[in-house]
Amino acid sequence: MAQETGNAPVRVDLGERSYDIWAAPGCLNQIGEIVLHIVNPTRAVVVTGTGAVERYGRLAADRLDEAGIPTELLRLRSGERYKTLRAVERLYHGMLRSGLDRKSVVVAVGGGVVGDVAGFAAGTYMRGISFVQAPTTLLAQADAGVGGKTGVNLPEGKNLVGVFHQPRAVLMDTETLATLSARDYLSGMAEIVKHAFIRDADFLDWLRWNADRLDPARRDAAALAQAVRRSCEIKAAVVVADETEAGIRAVLNFGHTVGHALESLGSYRRLTHGEAVAIGMVAACRIGEELGITPSNVTMTVRETLRSIGLPTALPPGMEPEAVARHMMADKKATSGRPRFVLLQELGQPVYGVEADAAAVLRALERSRE
């Protein structure tokens, strides 16, 4: 990774739907001028969560108002269990009460749930109006803020309903990360490191060199902006190559085949997303070893990087390899019951769509007990 490159936005090049990502400490203060310049909307609604994030929602609404955009604030209850059609429906009613028309904008200020629900509402209100995103968790900044995926859960499963709706702009203010719990902070860090693992060995070195600035106890906002920025560049390059998920975008799922099974086994409470993915990345390396694809020194680097950050790398006590394997077979992305894996040939060099036989997966998971 090159030296620090200032605060020029990252361009996500999707033709007519291109947009910029700003990643900088305090950039939420610029939201008024950015939205005015890029969208020039008739009105705005800021959608935010409840709790600590609300003050950032208010801040954004104030800045939009000051820029001359009539703005109202709508709150969603925080938490994955409120990522429902009912929440979207409540937003529609609030958007209508606020008088949003086809030239208005929805601004999401919050974590992944707020972004997914507000983005889906924006993508379907009057067949789609402008959407601006200001993710306030490290997980959402590293991951959910790029890609255009929006949607909600159904009782039958997660993210079963949604649309691709690209934002007009994304603002990632790393000062908002100060109030996250250490676990949530590390959950996002897992996705950032994942981007380094799959695409950029230099970025991995930079992350390791700057580990103290990125430590949960310190959270240097400038270093975080650099990390988030590079993470977004990597994800944006992959998304641009494959906007609707036909192929190469699969590499972003490194660690997620096992990770999703672990999250689901723990009923989405025992492990954070990042913790599950961290364990899943090490397991994927071991599956790669079993198949002769991943060199053992790569596994070692992945494992040690994650451990030094403070992320788990072994199956939690009580999660048995057989149960994990069974859950993977049931994953909706498994074609005819055979899970597919993203594996590393080298740091920064993934292969995707690899099928592994059940015996190799089980051996790898056995080795992931510690």
Place this chain on the structure above:
Amino acid sequence: MAQETGNAPVRVDLGERSYDIWAAPGCLNQIGEIVLHIVNPTRAVVVTGTGAVERYGRLAADRLDEAGIPTELLRLRSGERYKTLRAVERLYHGMLRSGLDRKSVVVAVGGGVVGDVAGFAAGTYMRGISFVQAPTTLLAQADAGVGGKTGVNLPEGKNLVGVFHQPRAVLMDTETLATLSARDYLSGMAEIVKHAFIRDADFLDWLRWNADRLDPARRDAAALAQAVRRSCEIKAAVVVADETEAGIRAVLNFGHTVGHALESLGSYRRLTHGEAVAIGMVAACRIGEELGITPSNVTMTVRETLRSIGLPTALPPGMEPEAVARHMMADKKATSGRPRFVLLQELGQPVYGVEADAAAVLRALERSRE
């Protein structure tokens, strides 16, 4: 309009999202091979209405099954008041129970409501899966079958939620029109004639020459296929020029500014959509006369064509010009309370986005009392 040109499908050219429209008597019998050839889905769900249309839904499901596509039938309650988020939600559950995945297809067999609701479900299930449409009313064949608009109503208003989701294929079987009520049949005919008024004076001549074959009492399926086909060609050409409704697509709203107000004033029960649009087209001609845009002989042709078909051309008793004008001001498409009109300079030559002063509109509506 050229002489009858056989049953080659009409191509709607939207780049990667291009698709064909088949319009022919009995073409619903080919749905199995068409869907197999074009989509080759893992499974299908046929969404249909209740009542007379159900047999066409069953027919389509049988043909799909015979083509080797595992298919289930889902029924929506018929009627505009069931065009709701709740109906979409029920479809999601049915689609999940049927095991639809990202490579599956939703086939809508029914009128406009079935197409709009099923299309929205298809456009949002797992962020969008394939959709095939077989409209079975003349209104849906003439109008709703082209354009990619899908969606539902909210308590606050019609079509406030939706997505653009283009079908992979459209089948318009004119034999399904035999069981429509005469009023519903004529409602669709109003849209077909509208397409002739705004784009094709030769087609208008053809319609007038073939009036006896198109009479509600006769409904010659071959002549109807020709009429529907040409109507779709006209609409498709306009939609291709303006996929997401920024400009020229507005010409399709000829007669609709006044028409929507009349429908709303009659609580969507007193007048069919086509009846309201027929009255609205004559009113638009008179507004055009007031503004010096529409020659009076154009108004006369529009009025006489509609009357000869059996459509109304005057405001129904009790609908006062002032009340109609007030409703137009409240229309969601009116920018800052000023309704915009599509007016005819000549047959086949519309202008759009025309603002008219309230006095001219009132004078024109006064003349529309008879």
